[in-house]
Every structure is written in structure tokens, then in C-alpha cells.
Amino acid sequence: MSASPNTAGEKTADHRRRRKADRRQDTERRAAPNTMRVPPWEEQRTQYLTRLLFCALGIAYFNLGGAAQTSAWVNLTVVNTVLLCYGAEILWFMRHAARRLDVRWRWHLTMWVDLLAASFAILADPAVISPGFLAYLMVILGNGMRYGLRLFAEAVVGSLMCASLVIGLRLFDYLDAISVSAAFFLLFFVIIVLYSYSLTANIEKGRRRLEAERDRDHLxxxxxxxxxxxRADHLLRDPATSRAPLVILFADLDRFKAVNDNHGHHVGDRVLAEIGRLIAGSVRDTDLVARYGGDEFLLILRDTNLAEVGVLAERLQQTLAEWSRRHDVDLSFSIGLGQYPDHGADLKTVIERVDQAMYRSKLARGGGGILQVGEAMPAGAAP
Structure with a gap:
């Protein structure tokens, strides 16, 4: 943990600048309305399999039923070629999703390919009221329900743009075939889209509220x-992050029991809430920060190393010391540090070893120490 003053100062300044920039970027991203959620692999796989089903149905629609027909725009060979290419695209993106779940450009690109494929099917269909129009609705609902309102809105705008283009290209066909049933079909389509948006918005709000109540420590x-x-298990399962090291910081408040004994539990609760705020303000929003027990806090940090987190640990101790002086309480942090997978084959094992290192640090110094997993206790410290 030791370093020359200049080196430590440079590391601290660089660490603070990097964390401030990361925190600002993440805050801006969270402030954007209707942030997209990341569906698990099972949901994304289901969506790709549904696409394959619609692709197969499209090929069957144009090729079965006696004399296969298409509109004047394309012939059957072109239709089959386009649909087979669409199926190949689905398989490629499905394989890509199996390796990396959280890829926003893939979600957007796949959605637009879906819209273009549906538009092509409508142009190729000799029927004016084509089943392809229902594919627009499936794209809207499929993306909105899985990825949130932002992609829902993009799918609605994209569907309207594509539908307007198709209607414009086949305008004379539609003018010849205009009827009350066709008008009501379009009216019902618009009503269903608007109603689905309203339902999705309410579901999204309810989901976020339940997640907040379920995932957050109320204090x-x-x-x-x-x-x-x-969330840690999600990081380890995600192919994009599973191989990256994770640094674990376990912090325990020293002498917190005296606060409860001397001032009451209501004061102790306020102290814990304030210290939780201090910790959250010292790390990036991408870091995982939890109240692990009564007066224990656990941090899991990505894209960093033990040396940088050691600087963070020292800064947390300094921040708590300054806060304690201002509020006339005697508190400090005993901190243990470790890294996955260097200090354990699984995260549970690493956390247990970091907890042991923290406890040894508390015994060695009587509080206020920092100890890494496998690091020897300072000379002269209590065993």
C-alpha cells in the first residue's frame, strides 16, 4: 500500500479524474429518458427464434398454395433469395448475441432489418391488405416489451416510415382497393399501437419501481x-465481462456500536445513511456498492486493479475521518481487499477471503487498517 508522496498524489489525482469522468458519463446516460434494459440470453434467444419462425412462414406464404404469385414489383426467385438472406442474418445475430448480450447497435440494426424485411414482403405480396402489416406490430411489441420505451418509440417511428413508403409505392393499388374494411384495418392498427405503448409505459414504470424496492437497502x-x-453473477455470466478481473473491497465500521449505545439507534441509522452516501459519492456509477450487513459495506469494481482500489480505500478512510471530526463521532473503516479470480475460483470464495483480510486488519490495528488477501499483518500487530 505504500508509495512515494508524488506517486501517490499523481495516482490519486488521476484516479479521481477518471472516476469523475466515468461518473459524469454514467449520470448522463441514466438521465436520458426511457433507458433500455438488457434482456437475458433466454429472452433474446426467444426473439431470434420468433424471427426465424416468421421467416419460414414468409417463405411458405409465397411458395405454397398452388400457383405461387407475387406482385408486379418482384418475382418469386428474388423473394426467396431475400427471405433466405434475412434468415441467415438472424442466425448470425443470434450467434453474436450468445457471445455478447449488451450490444446496443445490434438491437437497433436487427430491428431495422426486421422493418425492411416486412416492407419488402408487403411490396412483394399481391394482396393489398398484406399479413406483412402485422409484422410491423410484432416488431413494435417485441422490441418495446424487451428493451423498453426508447426502442419501442424507435420501432413505432420506423414502422410508420416504412409503411408510408410502401403505401406510396403501391398507392394506385391501394386507391383501387380502398374499402371500409381496409380503412378500419388501418384505424385498428393505429389504436393497437397507441394502446400497446400506454401498456408498455405502465409496465416499465411498475417494473422499475419493483426493482428499486426489491434491490435497494431501505436505509x-x-x-x-x-x-x-x-448483479455480480450477471457480470460473470456475460461473455463481454466474464473474463475481466473484479476487485472486491470489504469495509467495516469501527466502533459503530458505541454510536448506537450512546446516541440511540435512530442516530445510528442516520449515520449509516450518511456513510452510505459518502461511499456512493466516492465511486463510479458502474461500480457495485452494497450495504452487506449491519455496518458492513461491500464494493465490486470493474476495469481497475488492486493498486488503484488501494488508493480508493485510503480516500474512503480519509473522507470518513473528516466527516467524523465534523460530527464529533469516533468512527473509522477497517478494509479488506481482494481480486477475482486471483484470490478465489468463484466470487463467494473471494468475498469470504476479503472478509477475513478485513477482520485481520481490524485485529491488527484496532481499526482503521487496510489489508489485502494474502498480505502479512504489519510487524508488531496483534495476532
């Missing part, structure tokens, strides 16, 4: 233990 606003393990 500090930090993650609770169960939510921390869930």
Missing part, C-alpha cells in the same frame, strides 16, 4: 446483499 439506498450477488 442507505445502496444495493442489498441479494441484489449485489445477482
Amino acid at each position: 442507505t439506498g445502496l444495493l442489498n446483499r441479494r441484489a449485489l450477488h445477482e
Whole structure:
């Protein structure tokens, strides 16, 4: 943990600048309305399999039923070629999704390919009221329900643009075939889209509220233990992040029991809430921060290393010391540090070893120490 003053100062300044920039970028991203959620692999796989089903139905629609027909725009060979290429595109993106779940450009691109494929099918269909129009609705609902309102709105705008283009290209066909049933079909389509948007908005709000109530510690606003393990497991399962090291910081408040004994639990609760705020303000929004127990806090940090987190640990101790002086309480942090997978084959093992390192640090110094997993206790410290 030791370093020359200049080196430590440079590391601290660089660490603070990087974390401030990361925090600003993440805050801007969260402030954007209707942030997209990341569906698990099972949901994304279902969506790709549904696309394959519609592709197969499209090929059957144009090729079965006696004399296969198409509109004057294309012939059957072109239709089959385009639909087969669409199926190949689905398989490629499905394979890509199996390796990396959270790829926003893939979600957008696949949605627009869906819209173009549906538009092509409508142009190729000799029937004026084509089943392809229902594909627009499936694209809107499929993306909105899985990825949130932002992609829902994009799908609505894209569907209207594509439908307007198709209607414009086949305007004379539609003028010849205009009827009351066709007008009501379009009216019902618009009503269903608007109603679906309203339902999706309410579902999204309810989901976020339930997630907040389920995942957050009511006192500090930090993650609770169960939510921390869930999100950490997601990082380990995601192919994009599973191989990246994770640094674990376990912090325990020293002498917190005296605050409860001397001032009451209501004051102790306010102290915990304030310390939770101090910790959350010292890290990036991409870091996982949880109240792990009564006066224990656990941090899981990505894209960093033990040396940088050591600087963070020292800064947390300094921040708490300054806060304690201002509020006339005697508190400090005992901190243990470790890294996955260097200090354990699974995250549970690493957390246990980091907890042991924190406890050894508390015994060695009587509080206020920092100890890495496998690091020897300072000379002269209590065993």
C-alpha cells in the first residue's frame, strides 16, 4: 500500500479524474429518458427464434398454395433469395448475441432489418391488405416489451416510415382497393399501437419501481446483499465481462456500536445513511456498492486493479475521518481487499477471503487498517 508522496498524489489525482469522468458519463446516460434494459440470453434467444419462425412462414406464404404469385414489383426467385438472406442474418445475430448480450447497435440494426424485411414482403405480396402489416406490430411489441420505451418509440417511428413508403409505392393499388374494411384495418392498427405503448409505459414504470424496492437497502439506498450477488453473477455470466478481473473491497465500521449505545439507534441509522452516501459519492456509477450487513459495506469494481482500489480505500478512510471530526463521532473503516479470480475460483470464495483480510486488519490495528488477501499483518500487530 505504500508509495512515494508524488506517486501517490499523481495516482490519486488521476484516479479521481477518471472516476469523475466515468461518473459524469454514467449520470448522463441514466438521465436520458426511457433507458433500455438488457434482456437475458433466454429472452433474446426467444426473439431470434420468433424471427426465424416468421421467416419460414414468409417463405411458405409465397411458395405454397398452388400457383405461387407475387406482385408486379418482384418475382418469386428474388423473394426467396431475400427471405433466405434475412434468415441467415438472424442466425448470425443470434450467434453474436450468445457471445455478447449488451450490444446496443445490434438491437437497433436487427430491428431495422426486421422493418425492411416486412416492407419488402408487403411490396412483394399481391394482396393489398398484406399479413406483412402485422409484422410491423410484432416488431413494435417485441422490441418495446424487451428493451423498453426508447426502442419501442424507435420501432413505432420506423414502422410508420416504412409503411408510408410502401403505401406510396403501391398507392394506385391501394386507391383501387380502398374499402371500409381496409380503412378500419388501418384505424385498428393505429389504436393497437397507441394502446400497446400506454401498456408498455405502465409496465416499465411498475417494473422499475419493483426493482428499486426489491434491490435497494431501505436505509442507505445502496444495493442489498441479494441484489449485489445477482448483479455480480450477471457480470460473470456475460461473455463481454466474464473474463475481466473484479476487485472486491470489504469495509467495516469501527466502533459503530458505541454510536448506537450512546446516541440511540435512530442516530445510528442516520449515520449509516450518511456513510452510505459518502461511499456512493466516492465511486463510479458502474461500480457495485452494497450495504452487506449491519455496518458492513461491500464494493465490486470493474476495469481497475488492486493498486488503484488501494488508493480508493485510503480516500474512503480519509473522507470518513473528516466527516467524523465534523460530527464529533469516533468512527473509522477497517478494509479488506481482494481480486477475482486471483484470490478465489468463484466470487463467494473471494468475498469470504476479503472478509477475513478485513477482520485481520481490524485485529491488527484496532481499526482503521487496510489489508489485502494474502498480505502479512504489519510487524508488531496483534495476532
